[in-house]
Amino acid sequence: MGDEHSVAHAVEVEGVVKSFGHLRALDGVRLRVRRGEVFGLLGPNGSGKTTLIRCLVGLVEPDAGRVTVLGRRLPDLGVLSRVGYMTQAPALYPDLSVSENLRFFAAISGGRHDLDEALEFVELADRRDSVVATLSGGMRTRASLACAIVHRPELLLLDEPTVGVDPQLRAQLWNRFREMTATGTTIVVSSHVMDEAARCDRLGLIRFGRLLAEGTVTDLLARASTDSLEDAFLKLAEGAPQ
Amino acid sequence: MSASRLLAITRRLLQQFRRDRRTLALLFVVPVVILGLFYFLLRGGGPHPAVGVVDLDQGPLGSAVAHQLEASTVVGASQMDESTAVERLKDGRLAGYVVLPADFSTAASSSGVVRPQIYLEGSQPSQSGPVVQATNQALAGAASAILVAAGGRSAHVDPSLTYLYGGASLDTLDYLGGAFVGLVVFFLVFVITCVAFLRERSQGTLERLMASPLRRGEIVLGYTLGFILVALAQAAEVLLFALLVLRIHNAGNVLLIFGIETLLALSAVNLGIFLSMFARSEFQAVQFIPLVVVPQVLLSGIIFPVVSEPGWLQGVSNVLPLTYAANGLRDVMLKGADLTWHSVQLDVAVVFAFAAAAMVAAAATLRRHVA
Numbered sequence: 001m002g003d004e005h006s007v008a009h010a011v012e013v014e015g016v017v018k019s020f021g022h023l024r025a026l027d028g029v030r031l032r033v034r035r036g037e038v039f040g041l042l043g044p045n046g047s048g049k050t051t052l053i054r055c056l057v058g059l060v061e062p063d064a065g066r067v068t069v070l071g072r073r074l075p076d077l078g079v080l081s082r083v084g085y086m087t088q089a090p091a092l093y094p095d096l097s098v099s100e101n102l103r104f105f106a107a108i109s110g111g112r113h114d115l116d117e118a119l120e121f122v123e124l125a126d127r128r129d130s131v132v133a134t135l136s137g138g139m140r141t142r143a144s145l146a147c148a149i150v151h152r153p154e155l156l157l158l159d160e161p162t163v164g165v166d167p168q169l170r171a172q173l174w175n176r177f178r179e180m181t182a183t184g185t186t187i188v189v190s191s192h193v194m195d196e197a198a199r200c201d202r203l204g205l206i207r208f209g210r211l212l213a214e215g216t217v218t219d220l221l222a223r224a225s226t227d228s229l230e231d232a233f234l235k236l237a238e239g240a241p242q
Numbered sequence: 243m244s245a246s247r248l249l250a251i252t253r254r255l256l257q258q259f260r261r262d263r264r265t266l267a268l269l270f271v272v273p274v275v276i277l278g279l280f281y282f283l284l285r286g287g288g289p290h291p292a293v294g295v296v297d298l299d300q301g302p303l304g305s306a307v308a309h310q311l312e313a314s315t316v317v318g319a320s321q322m323d324e325s326t327a328v329e330r331l332k333d334g335r336l337a338g339y340v341v342l343p344a345d346f347s348t349a350a351s352s353s354g355v356v357r358p359q360i361y362l363e364g365s366q367p368s369q370s371g372p373v374v375q376a377t378n379q380a381l382a383g384a385a386s387a388i389l390v391a392a393g394g395r396s397a398h399v400d401p402s403l404t405y406l407y408g409g410a411s412l413d414t415l416d417y418l419g420g421a422f423v424g425l426v427v428f429f430l431v432f433v434i435t436c437v438a439f440l441r442e443r444s445q446g447t448l449e450r451l452m453a454s455p456l457r458r459g460e461i462v463l464g465y466t467l468g469f470i471l472v473a474l475a476q477a478a479e480v481l482l483f484a485l486l487v488l489r490i491h492n493a494g495n496v497l498l499i500f501g502i503e504t505l506l507a508l509s510a511v512n513l514g515i516f517l518s519m520f521a522r523s524e525f526q527a528v529q530f531i532p533l534v535v536v537p538q539v540l541l542s543g544i545i546f547p548v549v550s551e552p553g554w555l556q557g558v559s560n561v562l563p564l565t566y567a568a569n570g571l572r573d574v575m576l577k578g579a580d581l582t583w584h585s586v587q588l589d590v591a592v593v594f595a596f597a598a599a600a601m602v603a604a605a606a607t608l609r610r611h612v613a
Contacts, residue, residue: 057453077455085453091446108454147450 009068010035010155010186011056016065018051018209025051026062027209033188033202038181040200041190042233048209049190050088053159056188057085070154081110084153088160090144094133098124098143101132102150109151118150121176138169145173149180156180158189162196174199194229205233212236264526272532279540279555286552291369293319293376294327294339301347306387307358308342310380317376331363331406334585338362338373356381356388356399364405365576366547367417377401407577412491419490420499420575421544421568426480427503428510428564429535431473435514436527439465444523462605466511473507494574498581502574505593506567512600519607538564543572563596 011033018026025048033039041049054060055067058075072079092101099115106113119125122142127135132143141161149156158177162170174196177187181201189200197203198217205212205220213220213236217229224232259266282288297308311319317337322330327339341359343349350356360377362370381388381399388397403410408417442448451461481500484490492499517534521527540546541555542564548556559565570589573579579586 059449059453077457080453080455083453085450087446087449089446091450093447094445105450105454108451108456110455 008035009033010070011039011188012066012068013052013055014066014068016052016055016062016067018055018060018062025209026055028065029206029209029211031204031211031214033186035186036181036184037201038177038187038189038199040197040203041188041206042192042194042197042203042229043190043206044192047192047207049192049206050159051209052206053085053157053188053190056157057083081151082154084109084148084151084156086144086148086156086158086161088163090140092132092140092143092147095131097129097131098135098146099128101143102146105147106150109153113151115150118146121149121179122146123172138165141165141169141173145176153185155186155188158187160190160192162191162193170196194233197229205236207237264529268529268532272536276532276536276540279537282552282555283540283546283550286555288550288552288555290314290316290318291337291372291550292330292335293317293373294330294336295319295321296324296327296339296341297321298324298344299342299346300344301351302390303347303350303356303384303387304342306384307346307380310383311340311376313383314376314379316372316379319376327361331361334363336363337366337369340373340377350388350397351393354395354397356397358401359404360401361404362406364408365417365572367414368550369547370405374401374403407493408491412576415488416491417572417576418544419484419488420492420571421542423480423484423490423499424503424506424567424571425539425544425564427473427477428506428538428567429531430476431469431507431510432514432535433528433531435465435469435511436518436521436530437524438469439515439518440521440524440527443518458608459605461608462512462515462601465515466508466601469511469514470504470507473511474504477503477507490575492575493578495580498574498586499571502567502570502590502593505590505597506563508597509563509567509593509600512597512604515604516600516607519604519609538562541565542568544568563593566592566596 009032011031013029013031016026016029017024029048029052031052041052043049051060055062055074056069057080058077061075067074069076070079070082093104096104099119102115102118106115116125119128122145124139124142124146127139132140135143145161148158162173165173177189181187191197200217202214202216203220204214213223215223220232220236221227221229224235226232226235293311293314295308295311297304299305308321311317312321319340322339324341327336330336331339339361341361343357343359346356346358358377358381360374362373364370378401381401388399442451477500481496481503485492485496513534517530518527521530541551541559542548542562543559544564548559548565551559566589570586570593573583573586573589581587581590
């Protein structure tokens with residue numbers, strides 16, 4: 001299945017369309033994410049970010065178009081062992097301890113895993129035996145991230161990972177994401193927070209299920225002739241058909 | 243107290259009910275269905291218990307009593323020879339038979355004793371009672387014939403009762419206990435599985451499972467294995483409590499009872515997973531209890547014998563897994579049945595088939611896609 005593009009790109013989305021009843025959540029999205037980069041999906045609530053990320057893990061089946069992840073065209077269960085996925089709200093078993101959750105998600109994901117490494121990475125080693133229900137919201141977010149990376153995925157999909165997270169933890173998380181890309185992991189992260197988007201290598205601006213623009217922050221600012229990412233988004237959105 | 247605030251709460255509740263059709267159905271349809279079932283079970287005009295009348299009497303008294311029995315409104319009696327009656331009692335087609343012995347008339351005239359012999363199948367008290375009642379009524383109806391046979395003296399009526407299974411030493415709990423053992427396991431395992439699987443969805447972990455390389459069959463089998471281990475411990479506890487503490491009568495093999503309980507638990511786990519797909523909240527999952535469990539309790543023969551139901555209702559009973567499990571458990575515990583019995587083979591096969599079908603249905607309805 002691998003081709004030239006697949007080698008260079010961790011994610012390829014070609015003309016993906018998805019409707020829920022009358023609502024067109026994704027409308028011919030075309031997107032390529034390079035290996036080893038942090039790609040940000042930036043858009044307001046309801047713009048199609050979560051649907052697109054769910055398409056990348058096979059949770060949403062497109063009505064039309066093609067999704068290729070790590071060189072494998074979806075649906076493909078096998079490739080999911082190389083993908084990490086962190087949902088918007090921490091998806092953990094509240095009555096299990098942190099390490100029990102980690103061990104479970106590592107087992108179902110397959111591949112190599114190191115619980116201690118994942119716990120150190122999210123700075124939860126000292127709470128490994130704590131039952132998740134007793135953790136603070138921030139700790140649960142970190143535990144959820146640990147569950148998403150415990151099997152050392154090549155591609156990490158993060159659906160608004162920093163929603164409801166305090167600035168200090170947000171900065172910590174972004175440092176962790178950077179550390180991961182330094183070891184070759186590709187990250188696709190959705191957000192509607194502009195200052196967070198500026199931390200990404202490249203961005204895709206998404207609205208009404210359409211990808212309005214794609215490029216580095218510098219590219220997008222230049223294209224919109226502005227020095228604010230927020231203004232750039234608004235200008236590019238204005239020019240796009242609704 | 244503010245009337246407007248109070249009314250705001252009331253209005254909001256009514257608005258929520260209006261949008262929740264399932265709860266409305268539970269409130270207004272389920273009571274009618276359940277009461278309707280009670281009507282058909284208690285007054286539905288189902289067939290009366292079948293009774294054989296074996297008239298061996300050389301004199302006239304036997305035929306007088308036999309005619310009275312055949313005219314009974316509480317049982318469906320018909321005359322037959324003794325070997326047919328024995329055969330039908332054993333295969334469950336008769337609730338009992340009454341033998342009017344060869345010396346029935348002569349005993350009445352010589353010693354003033356009228357002694358019919360009543361043979362009861364015995365595993366269903368609600369079927370045995372009418373047989374005895376009908377015999378007593380027949381004897382009362384034949385009072386003038388008895389008077390003549392006894393030469394004008396008042397005769398002493400002394401029926402003898404013989405039970406094929408069970409007997410006078412058993413109480414209601416002995417009769418219902420076997421089926422209750424199965425019911426308790428089925429009910430609790432079903433509710434716990436249904437809610438647990440739903441929680442998997444509501445806490446978002448099902449989405450994480452579906453985004454992993456796990457196959458749907460692996461999820462269902464994994465759940466089944468996990469819950470079966472717990473259900474087996476529960477089944478063992480229920481069985482030991484029933485047999486050792488409550489001293490419920492058991493004439494059969496304990497391992498066979500345990501095996502039937504296990505199959506029932508397997509059915510309950512997979513039915514729970516399957517039905518959890520149709521609930522969006524734990525509240526809705528709990529609503530399955532009156533919909534799934536109550537009709538099974540009423541129609542599976544645990545309390546009301548299936549044979550006493552109207553024909554169309556028997557059709558419903560015959561597709562319920564609990565009917566077969568309750569029948570199997572009762573056969574084993576009351577009759578000492580084992581796997582060589584065709585009825586037990588059928589019961590075990592049907593419960594197993596239901597468990598397998600529920601597992602396939604659960605795996606098939608478990609959607610990988612969240613939308």
